[in-house]
Amino acid sequence: MTVITSDTRMSNYRRIYIPGGTYFLTLVTHERRPFLTSDTAIHIFKKSWQYVQKCMPFALNAVCVLPEHIHLLITLPANDDDYSRRIKMLKSLFSIHFIKTGGQDGFRNRSRRKKGEAAIWQRRFWEHTVRSQKDYDNHFHYIHRNPVHHGLVPTVKEWKWSSFHRYVEKGFYPESWGGDLTLLS
Numbered sequence: 692m693t694v695i696t697s698d699t700r701m702s703n704y705r706r707i708y709i710p711g712g713t714y715f716l717t718l719v720t721h722e723r724r725p726f727l728t729s730d731t732a733i734h735i736f737k738k739s740w741q742y743v744q745k746c747m748p749f750a751l752n753a754v755c756v757l758p759e760h761i762h763l764l765i766t767l768p769a770n771d772d773d774y775s776r777r778i779k780m781l782k783s784l785f786s787i788h789f790i791k792t793g794g795q796d797g798f799r800n801r802s803r804r805k806k807g808e809a810a811i812w813q814r815r816f817w818e819h820t821v822r823s824q825k826d827y828d829n830h831f832h833y834i835h836r837n838p839v840h841h842g843l844v845p846t847v848k849e850w851k852w853s854s855f856h857r858y859v860e861k862g863f864y865p866e867s868w869g870g871d872l873t874l875l876s
Contacts, residue, residue, distance in 0.1 A: 706818055708772035713752070713821040715830040716763045716778065721796070721810040725758030728852055731792055736761070739784040747777050753834045756852040757841060762834045764821075778816050786811040839869065 726732055736756060744751065748771075753764040767774060786809045790796060796809040821827045833840075835858070838850035847855055848866050858864045 706775065707820045708774075709820060710772045711767055711769040712772060712774075713764065713766040713827060714774050715819040715821060715834075716765065716774065717760055717817040718763070718778065718782065719760040719813045719816070721812055723759040726794065727756050727761065728758050731794065732756075732789060733852060735785055735788045735792065735794075739781050739788065742784060743777050743780045747771075747773070747780070749774075749777060751854075753831050754854045755834045755837050755850070757838060757843065762837060764827075764830055764834055774818070782812045782816075835864070836869070 720727060727736070733756060740751065743749075748768055750766040751763065752766060753762075755762045765774065765777075786796070789811060790809060794811075796811050819830070821830060835847055835853055835855040838844050838853065839847055844850045846867075847853075847869055848859070855864060855868075859866050859868075
């Protein structure tokens with residue numbers, strides 16, 4: 692039996708934590724600055740999540756990096772519910788290495804300066820606990836269809852910063868798949 696618990700690991704912010712749960716997560720850049728699809732940012736993001744995955748295992752089911760946000764669909768190990776710590780580590784590692792390689796952070800307000808915090812990411816992230824196979828499928832397809840939804844490319848296959856291509860290679864998607872947004876209703 693899966694137990695759903697609510698936790699307040701982030702002050703005044705309630706999230707659901709389920710050991711072994713699957714989560715749809717969205718990380719957004721500070722002030723929606725569109726720098727994530729640069730070759731440098733992609734390399735740093737990939738190395739950062741690989742490091743986090745090594746330290747705190749999780750399955751990365753789907754990912755799409757867009758210029759100013761990232762969608763992830765992850766599943767945690769059966770005895771682990773701490774996706775918040777993974778996201779904190781991912782954002783922190785990315786920020787440190789991005790700035791070290793010449794990336795610029797945004798405007799740091801008084802609070803960010805006081806905490807020594809870079810203005811790379813929005814402080815929080817969006818989380819949705821996946822509750823069924825249909826919910827999983829909808830978010831899985833949504834992630835891969837997202838670049839088309841945002842008008843960045845006319846077809847899904849043209850967006851190179853997505854796990855879509857891995858699933859084409861595995862035969863899960865045909866290369867011509869375009870996604871059906873009606874799945875999300």
